[in-house]
Amino acid sequence: MYIEEYRNKCVSADEAVKAVRSGDWIEFCWAASIACLLDEALARRVKELNDVNIRAAVLLKPSAILESDPTGEHFTWNSWHLSGRERKLVQNGQAYYIPIKYSEVPRWLRENLQTDVVAIQVAPMDKHGYFSFGVTVSHYAAAIEKARVVIVEVNEDMPSIHGGYDHMVHISKVDYVVEGGHRGLPELPSAPASEIDKKIASYVLPEIMDGACIQLGIGGMPNALGQMIAESDLKDLGIHTEMLVDGFVDMVVAGKVNGTCKQLDRGRIVFSFAAGTQKLYEFMKNNPSLAAYPVDYTNHPCNASRNDHLISINSCLEIDLTGQVCSESAGSNMMSGSGGQLDFVEAAYNSKGGKSFICLPSTYIDKQGQVKSRIKGLMTWGSVITDTRTTVHFVVTEFGKVNLKGLSTWQRAEALISIAHPDFREELIAQAKKLKIWRQCHSG
Template sequence: MLTLSVCAVSAPFFSTLRRTVLLFGSRTFMEQTQIHKPFTMGGKRPKYSTADEAVKSIKSGDQVFIHTAVAAPQHLIRAMTARASELKGVVPVHIHTEPGTVSAGAPYADPVYEDIFRSKCLFIGSNHRQAVNDKRADFVPCFLGEVPEFFRKGKIPLDVAMITVSPPDKHGWCSLGTSVDVSLAAVESAKYVIAQVNSYMPRTHGAGIIHVSHIDELVEHHSPLPEIGSPHVPHHIESVGKHIADLIPDGACLQMGVGAIPDATLRHLGNHRNLGIHTEMFSNGLVPLLEKGVITNHNKHILPGKCAVSFVMGYGDFYKYLNDNPLFFFAEVSIINNPRMIKWNKLMHSINSCIEIDLTGQVCSDSMGLKMYSGVGGQVDFVRGASLSEGGKAIIALPSVTSKRHGNHSRIVPTLKTGSGVVTSRAHVHYVATEYGVVNLFGKSIRERAELLISIAHPMHRETLEKAARERFGPSFRTFY
């Protein structure tokens, strides 16, 4: 018999709530946020099943949500894929999932199943990139922070949600673990919820604590979470990270992603003080700064004392570090990625990367010409939120050229490739960093922007970029660097 426990809520939490009410005042705004809403008891009586039994609830034509990133329930996914001969027109709905290969992470995206499964990607991961570009899967352009409303308002109705949870405690409460993001809304909105119970899933604090009475079927299967990332960072990326770190003052609040540039930046912040975290996602790079006392979250206005995050990926002992760790508060992306929330953290510094940027400052982050690569994610929300923050900076960071394997082409270009999406407009873009320095485009004319961006391009491409700029702006155009 499942019983309801009364959860103690810390004084800083109520302090944050009070400040949020004072800041926004609006009942409507507060009702739209989940940061202050405990997840209540549901009305379901879950049963334990095998994966094969549980996925029989999936019918032809169903839209099936799959938990995000390393929380993707691979045991359930394999069981669903094994039913392919019994199904038709099933639509898996998700952000990106891990592992990043089709065979390991998304077997239903294999071309042999194109008449059975057609994914609806809200962000494109590596295991769906080919399927989207081969027109076997669909991409939905969206701000990640708006996805929960897609589910709650029925814009993308969900028939089934497949998630991974930590083992329930004695009161029946379990955790969405590494990914609260859009997954909390999926659990609330789906008609039927199947949960893989995995003892390797960390029990994380925050809004992802749910009761088993919101779940229809529980499937026990224990396996390590995928490990994502690498401690190795190329030398030129280290230089990008150093330039970014030099922009960040003591007391700043940071948003960064997962990858070489965020890791390089974090490595150069060891002598900073009183940094805070309010970010969509993070990885291992944060841990040394927490252990050293560089990250304290003391100066944050939203969730002071906590690293506010939506989902995580990492490697090694990273997931063990998260387990039952009150330093981290996992919240939905409608909160974490909300510019109205982000801007209230003073000295908010957002660090985002891109595929290429043109000489006017237009940023492409989701595509390579007509070929889709990723998605919009939270970049625009954090760029805007950081720009509005008192003392904040919005930073776009990229290496100056593509890898040697991809031809060492300049990533600062005269114009974006035909078909490329403009994720972040030139009006939004302020700071741009490469290994050759940092420029601030805020308040600069189109011509001035071109001059500044060429100054941080790779030297072997500057002459070509100058020629293109002269053709656009006239023969008197020249750069000074």
């Protein structure tokens, strides 16, 4: 029954994208899930279409759409979260960022946003007529509910994923099927951990107890921590995260994860999307320990916080002396996006015994080759506040960790200066005095 319906809907990529009209909004790709044939077919229609808006995120490989229209005359690229490729496009005025609180995106799609076409990559259809969304579940089901046309590109290499709900689409909801053969998946290698990353991770590791539930961001420090957890004596850990990365595989293989202490999705590794190396994608194939959910489930603070001892580890770009955190921009230049960091900062603190950690190297080197402090009296002009000062819990650098909850402005300044690079502490004290957040009796 489903095979016949599948065959009736199976068309070429060029035929499928004829459904796209000028003025349409297309929900297109996220991270490792990009429909390559549909991308190329849409690019071939560039001269025929105008004012077509693409919504995508974390672009990991070149897009034919972008290459076909470098001036943005026909297609406008709108990103939920910037990869390095998209960052350059935004800075050149060729793409635009969509500010998000990631847990709210499915609701935005259902209530606020125009979605005309969904054009996404999926795993092969099963015998029941379902296509798994594979490594990206995120918000796809919500977009499909609103779309006029649903196009799926089948990638034989896309792993079929076990899930909770809204992790697949039935053939009856699909308008066109494009067979993509074996396309592989773009990889996102783990950033190598520096000595500073390892030092920061060494301050966080003692805060993790047996049976804790872990959320990791991406980058060198979370990668270092994942490896340390894999090599530690910790046991009975759980995972409830937004993004599944290679570090989690290391923890599972080392026998540290079984999820038996979780209050929500006991025994399951909960996530919303994944990006990493082939090691991760192989681990995910029909793995019954996984539970892929839409992001309004994984990231909603009320859900994630139901797990006791939720430990959230994320990084940032800079923090000011009152505790405001910027994790997404360098001044007014967007670097990445809000993502779900605030979701998990809130969730971890609301979890029984939970803790959230914002981690950052104490310094960076600017374009002029000068060393600058990431802890600042005031944020760089134009910087976006990702986490408000009232939500931030622990802050960690290579010089230590501090808990900001409940501290007054002078206490916050004193605590943050204590974990700043020693070369900048006197300067930061002077800035704190100027801002009237320094007590003279605590000038040492």
